[in-house]
Amino acid sequence: MRSKLCELCDTNRPALVRPKTGQRICKDCFYYVFETEIHNVITENKLFHRGEKVGIGASGGKDSTVLAYVMKLLNERYNYGIELHLISVDEGIRGYRDDSLATVKRNQQQYELPMTVVSYADLYDGWTMDNVVARIGMKNNCTYCGVFRRQALDRAALSLDIHHLVTGHNADDIAETVLMNLLRGDVARLPRSTEITTQSETSPTKRSKPFKYTYEKEIVLYAHYKRLDYFSTECTYSPEAFRGTARAMIKQLESIRPSSILDIIYSGEAMQLSHSVQDKLPQQTQCERCGFISSNRICKACMLLEGLNTGILGLGLGSDRKTRKLQSQTPECAKG
Ligand code: SF4
Numbered sequence: 001m002r003s004k005l006c007e008l009c010d011t012n013r014p015a016l017v018r019p020k021t022g023q024r025i026c027k028d029c030f031y032y033v034f035e036t037e038i039h040n041v042i043t044e045n046k047l048f049h050r051g052e053k054v055g056i057g058a059s060g061g062k063d064s065t066v067l068a069y070v071m072k073l074l075n076e077r078y079n080y081g082i083e084l085h086l087i088s089v090d091e092g093i094r095g096y097r098d099d100s101l102a103t104v105k106r107n108q109q110q111y112e113l114p115m116t117v118v119s120y121a122d123l124y125d126g127w128t129m130d131n132v133v134a135r136i137g138m139k140n141n142c143t144y145c146g147v148f149r150r151q152a153l154d155r156a157a158l159s160l161d162i163h164h165l166v167t168g169h170n171a172d173d174i175a176e177t178v179l180m181n182l183l184r185g186d187v188a189r190l191p192r193s194t195e196i197t198t199q200s201e202t203s204p205t206k207r208s209k210p211f212k213y214t215y216e217k218e219i220v221l222y223a224h225y226k227r228l229d230y231f232s233t234e235c236t237y238s239p240e241a242f243r244g245t246a247r248a249m250i251k252q253l254e255s256i257r258p259s260s261i262l263d264i265i266y267s268g269e270a271m272q273l274s275h276s277v278q279d280k281l282p283q284q285t286q287c288e289r290c291g292f293i294s295s296n297r298i299c300k301a302c303m304l305l306e307g308l309n310t311g312i313l314g315l316g317l318g319s320d321r322k323t324r325k326l327q328s329q330t331p332e333c334a335k336g
Pocket residue numbers: 091129141142143145146235236237238239331333334
């Protein structure tokens with residue numbers, strides 16, 4: 001007969017069915033496995049070194065709120081010796097980002113971590129996302145936003161002498177990106193989309209995903225049981241239909257076979273690029289305009305900004321490989 005007790009400790013009454021494994025476990029055991037698996041990912045991949053300053057991309061959503069909470073907890077529990085700093089980007093989206101930033105500010109006090117906010121308006125000639133959408137409409141808005149956010153985070157990190165950022169991208173997001181790259185035939189991006197740490201040709205800062213193998217459902221459960229303070233409203237200018245469809249497919253697969261999420265990630269990891277594909281990947285150089293690292297003479301952010309300022313809206317929005325790459329990344333906003 002099936003035990004009425006937690007399948008892990010065999011002592012407490014179970015409080016939940018673990019989405020990743022289907023085990024009926026108690027809250028304490030859930031916290032333990034959830035946190036320990038993330039710690040194991042961090043140590044097995046040697047993500048940090050003692051004394052390192054690490055920025056946490058914090059939006060106030062569930063993923064980055066849990067990330068900030070767990071990073072602080074593990075840093076103290078296992079004495080990583082790293083210095084954590086919350087970095088938030090204000091995209092200028094009324095009714096969405098202003099409220100979620102208020103959540104990050106509360107988290108900052110709850111977790112006693114330093115915090116820096118940078119805004120699109122300050123960095124990009126006064127362009128907020130509200131203004132961008134008023135100019136270009138609801139098509140490609142996430143491309144502008146993604147390019148701007150990436151550079152905004154880099155700029156904030158550099159100004160704080162931080163060269164390593166962690167983001168709340170979880171296993172579902174990574175599986176989604178693998179699937180989107182496959183569906184678009186963008187095989188060159190496949191291996192990169194599953195790397196736990198990347199230092200892209202457009203960024204001076206490396207980025208890591210400690211939640212690479214963490215299921216979104218478990219992040220939600222963890223935030224719920226720990227009563228973490230997070231913001232759950234979706235952006236007013238939510239992501240395009242193609243991403244939404246890929247996301248729905250992942251959820252459907254997960255409901256039939258929970259291991260699908262990890263299996264998609266493992267498949268992405270196992271795919272190797274042939275030399276002929278690798279040779280076509282762009283080389284790194286410096287943007288002639290803003291000085292940031294770019295794979296073209298003028299970086300994507302400067303191209304898009306020029307398009308906005310001059311009214312030539314197609315600028316920087318071609319169907320080139322780089323645009324596709326940007327479109328295939330899960331926006332960090334959607335990650336919380
Ligand atoms: Fe920006 Fe995300 Fe909103 Fe798109 S959904 S406009 S990337 S905040």
